[in-house]
Amino acid sequence: MTQSVWDIAVQQNKSKPAQGNVETTIIFAGNRQSGKSTIINRFLEKDETPKPTLALDYTFGRKGAGNYMTRAVSHIWELGGGSKLSDLIDVLITPNNILNLHLILVVDLSKPTELWDTMDNLLRSASSRVEKIFSRLRQKNVTHIQNTLNENLRKRISSTHPDVELLNPFPLPLTFLGTKYDIFREFSSEQQNLISKTIRFLSHYYGASLYFTSIREDELLKKTRILLNHIAFGGKITFNEQMKTGKPLAIPVSMDSFSNIGVPPSSDMEIKCLTVKSPLEMWKTVFCNKFPQKLETTSLRHTKQETTGVFNPSKDPQYAESLIDTARKAKDNELEEKRRQAERKMYNLLQQVTSEGLLIA
Template sequence: MADDEDPNDDDNGQNPNQQQQHSIDIWIESQNLLKNSEILQHEHVYLNGYSTLVFVGSQFGGKSSIINRFIDPTTKSLSLDKYDETIGLEYRYLCRRIDSLFDDRQRSKQQQQQQMNETISLENNEKICNIWELGYELLFIDLLKFAINLETIQNITLIIVIDLTQPNKMSILLEQIIKWIRKYLQSLLATNDDQFEQQLRQLALKRSIYYRNDQDQDNQDDRPKNPLLIPVTIIGSKYDEYQNMDPEIKKQITRYLRLVSYELGGQLLYHSCRSETLTKRINQAFESLAFDRLTFDLNERSKPSISTNIAKPVLLPFGYDTLAKIGVESKSSESVMDQAKKQFEQIFPQKILEQSYQSTIDDDIDPRFDPNFAEPEIDKILEYKYMLLDK
């Protein structure tokens, strides 16, 4: 028997108290890592590696051209007319490698005190931007449920492409898109807890006043009453044709689109696929939406590019506009929108969209002659087969 052995020592010659202290340190460290992981997941959801851009809007408004020039900026404008029309909901994606670095300045004061010298570094972080495009305006709008869900809602952006040369479809199209999105988001969030919806609402409010000056920031009366819970970018397309329209028409169109963007807490950009300058501008906006961290904290703002002149392409970033800047004097944005819509539709009577979405289910309609489902190659084969049957 070894009488000189210390009974407090284990087989490894370590004191149990030291082992216990060491195990406690590991536990605390694991808890700290878990907290950091949760912070990154909830406050910087883009680190999950995915973002989503959902394109909707005018038929033949240039959505496919805009997307393709974002995915491949080297695409020449001369080849834009070669794109096939989008049918239903189409999917594409864009991948980026991002070197991300987050330091203690992006955490709460309490976390800074606990981990003063800690730095979280993610190098060569690969992020994928999912891109969905809805064709035929509202005909297949229910398909958006595949793109917008609880897994994507925290890092999704709705992009509404509006043909500036068709004001007679502008108001009704925007109204119905926004109505569907609001209703769907409400039903989607009804299955989740109220805290999650409140977080989205707080972020929407921050976004709706993001680029205002200090004086406008404090004006509680001139804020959107019900901004959309997800970021919205309105793109006025075909600016190359729109710029030659009557100045009074352009003034009314721009005023209305600014009010819609204001109400949604979104941003507004005019664009032409035939302009390299405007394409670069809009691609920069997409890059930010797809691959940047969008917390909309005021201390992270950079000096924005702004253009409100109707003689030039309009560019209004998130939260810049106010009713006063648009030229509207009112305390209620909701009543302003109602009045603006009535005034706009008096000048530009709206077409009934359902007429262009006439269903082929009707027995009186032959699918071969329905322009909503035109497929030239298939139609030629069908025509040939019907000709043989007639013989």
């Protein structure tokens, strides 16, 4: 019996292996105004001018995969506010997405005085969240998720790597993305050397990849899009690694080593650098002495006086100014309401994008 084209298509559809959508989740976090929104828009080929991200922003990318048009979907979250809102990472990293999640830590190369503290606060928040998930899963005797992540980690960092015993790898795939390279390249060679080597050390220490980029340089932006396509959809990296100081770094995970990075570049190694307890503390001491960190407003859980014991002069009655205090209170209430609205919106988005494959832009 002669079959129609439709009959053949139906038969092929029944005979193909069952496939669902391949989904990944990417979280962009980093300095305020470091170019996160612009990079995401360029990756997704959106021409719209990005607006400042107040708390969280969500978008997604889709790509056909395979002969049967399986749709690969990447959920992309941007955390705004620098490290101030790092607590919101708690609602982005979940047991449902942790196996396919990639954290991109965006580092503004033009602001070294914010680099260390921003990185440290965000990584601490993310690590704390991951450990909470592991702890709850262990209480429920669910072990396969952590076992899978550990196995993936061993694939990223080989047991034969010379530094394997010295690393403190982040449990999830992690990429350091240094932005505004066009400004950074105008720094003195001494400053470039210290910043580049410090970020190399941090990236290697935490088991991350490292790439420098600039939205103002087409070649670097092209490489960034290739990188993000690799993270989101498994595309191939088609450019070479670059470890030379004075060049835009491109170092895949586990390709660096402490012997190649060397010691912190310092003309006068201070005594306290020699007495610190770990290489991480040594690098921090040298870097922060050269670039004293400007205290960005820390995360919400660390700003309350009752939890930190830090004196807040704005709460001292002797400095009271009724008009100013009233206006300040109104602004604080307005900010708190916006934060609640952002959280409600984010929760709604999370529900919608995970229920029945519904995607909300």
